[in-house]
Amino acid sequence: MAVEELQSIIKRCQILEEQDFKEEDFGLFQLAGQRCIEEGYTDQLLEIIQNENNKVIIKNMGWNLVGPVVRCLLCKDKEDNKRKVYFLIFDLLVKLCNPKELLLGLLELIEEPSGKQISQSILLLLQPLQTVIQKLHNKAYSIGLALSTLWNQLSLLPVPYSKEQIQMDDYGLCQCCKALIEFTKTFVEEVIDNKENSLENEKLKDELLKFCFKSLKYPLLTAQFLEQSEEGGNDPFRYFASEIIAYLVFVQGIRIDQLPMVLSPLYLLQFNMGHIEVFLQRTEESVISKGLELLENSLLRIEDNSLLYQYLEIKSFLTVPQGLVKVMTLCPIETLRKKSLAMLQLYINKLDSQGKYTLFRCLLNTSNHSGVEAFIIQNIKNQIDMSLKRTRNNKWFTGPQLISLLDLVLFLPEGAETDLLQNSDRIMASLNLLRYLVIKDNENDNQTGLWTELGNIENNFLKPLHMGLNMSKAHYEAEIKNSQEAQKSKDLCSITVGGEEIPNMPPEMQLKVLHSALFTFDLIESVLARVEELIEIKTKSTSEENIGIK
Structure with a gap:
């Protein structure tokens, strides 16, 4: 026992x-x-x-x-x-x-x-x-x-x-x-x-x-x-x-x-930015989400337009928005992409005018993404609009400073040979901005400096865009013809769209893609025509006023 x-x-x-x-x-x-x-x-x-x-x-x-x-x-x-x-x-x-x-x-x-x-x-x-x-x-x-x-x-x-x-x-x-x-x-x-x-x-x-x-x-x-x-x-x-x-x-x-006894919102933001930068560099959904939440909570404590441009001299204050751009463009999770976009907008809202101007220049030079560049250009348009509505102009979004910024917006990276389809978001945003400037700023007032620079804008942006549209439309019309012939023979073939070859696509799918591209070019062309029409109307009107004054 x-x-x-x-x-x-x-x-x-x-x-x-x-x-x-x-x-x-x-x-x-x-x-x-x-x-x-x-x-x-x-x-x-x-x-x-x-x-x-x-x-x-x-x-x-x-x-x-x-x-x-x-x-x-x-x-x-x-x-x-x-x-x-x-x-x-x-x-x-x-x-x-x-x-x-x-x-x-x-x-x-x-x-x-x-x-x-x-x-x-x-x-x-x-x-x-x-x-x-x-x-x-x-x-x-x-x-x-x-x-x-x-x-x-x-x-x-x-x-x-x-x-x-x-x-x-x-x-x-x-x-x-x-x-x-x-x-x-x-x-x-x-x-x-x-x-x-x-x-x-x-x-x-x-x-x-x-x-x-x-x-x-x-x-x-x-x-x-x-x-x-x-x-x-x-x-x-x-x-x-x-x-x-x-x-x-x-x-x-x-x-x-x-940690001072009384923590100011700006101090807390600066304290947290380095951590946010690290969070946004990771790939796990929960980690990126924490970075976005920390950024949101830090920014919501700060008043709009109160974050001084000098903060952008701190490395993390530039790398965090660049990290947001990477999440917006590379993250496979839609909710995080949308959240990053909202946080980038919130961050922009908190910067003072010079800070916004500095960040816009930085992101236009570094994002390498047409959709992000279109988003920045829309923000530039909003800042110009607010500046023109004030009794005292904002020097960062009028005159010489604005012209320097527009040089990054109203141009084609590779001239007439730029891939217009791949850059269509940016091009449409740029044309809409130009149309807005032509409508809102009279040649005699020239608050934005647009009319002084119009010759350069035409040479660097409008004329190359015309040539690029003609070449792109000719290319895609030829591709449509080839696809229609392939459809008759029921063969699979490859086409080039937006600079990338799409192999072995059924002809009926090819035609949809090609017609969609042509529709995009037609849309760009119609806005371009409207911009040129407005420029002509405005310059003619100004000339007649000047003759009448004389």
Whole structure:
């Protein structure tokens, strides 16, 4: 019988000194104790552990029973009465056994499970683990080993993304985050209360610091936080993040010297821009989303037109809008592309006039994307419109400064050979801007400087655009003819659209693409004709007025 075997081993060991216990004794004790658990003799095992005469034996050998007991506790099919006894045995073993051996045993048990059992194991063992570490002298090493093991296991779990996933918490990560805060709180308080700053205390601070930085990477980097208005107080990740940041700032003192007692919105924006820049360089949806949210929250605190142009001398204040452009043009997720566009517009709104002017020049030179350039040109038009409506002109969007900016807008990158289809968004925006300028600014007033530069605009933009349209239309009309012939023979062939070859397209699809391109050219041509008509009307009208004055 397993109980009799165990009692026999204990009786033999009771007459031995602690240092005389043999390896064979440990093995026999473990086997007999495990058989007691397997055969259901838990009440008898509890009595043996509670017996004061067995205290030394349990201290040295009892840790071997922790594994079998914990595995029974993790089994959900055990009766309530049995589970109660298992908990009593487990608590006694934690209280009585050698803490050094217990620490290693508990960490091995944490490392064993996979999948959903990871969190179950951690939630069961965190409190005993804390108790064991408190007994050890080399506390910093022990807490470091424990936190590293815990983080390695937790990092195997998927981070819940939606509100529903957080509430369901299928893998138990949210519960573990809350439990980890309670687990570490004791050691954090110990660091704070220790005023002597001993070497051991510094080591403990370092181990806690390592865990905080790891936690910023996982799970906080990819975690989604609930809105403050919707159960934000119950958000496990927000709670976890708050505790981590509080430790880093107020215990470790990281950046605390850079946090004034009263934080101005401009200071907070500058403080956050470097972090936003890093977020936008990543490719994970949740990380980019965090960067966009941080930027939005930072910008919303600032009044429109109040962000001085000098801030653009700080590297991140230019790289962040360039990062937004990359998300807008390269990110495969539509919601993030739209959000980036909205954030770029919000950022533009906050800059003062010179800042807007500087950013427009930068993005026109660096974006290399027709749609983005069209967006910037529309913003330039809006700024000109506001300037012309004021009693006092804005020098950055009238006169010589504006002409310098228009040089980047009203031109074709490769002259008449520019790919008009690929650049159609930019070209249409440029023509619309030019049409607006012709309508709004009279030649005699010439507030924008347009009429002074009209000759250059015609030579660098309007005439090459005419030539380019003629060549492009001729090319696509020839392609349509070839496609129609291919359709008759039912052959597959390739065509070139927007500078890219599209191979093996059915003729009927080719015709749709080609006709769509021709429609775009017709649209550009009609706007171009209207612009030239307006220029002619305006110059003729001005000449007649001047003759009348004479």
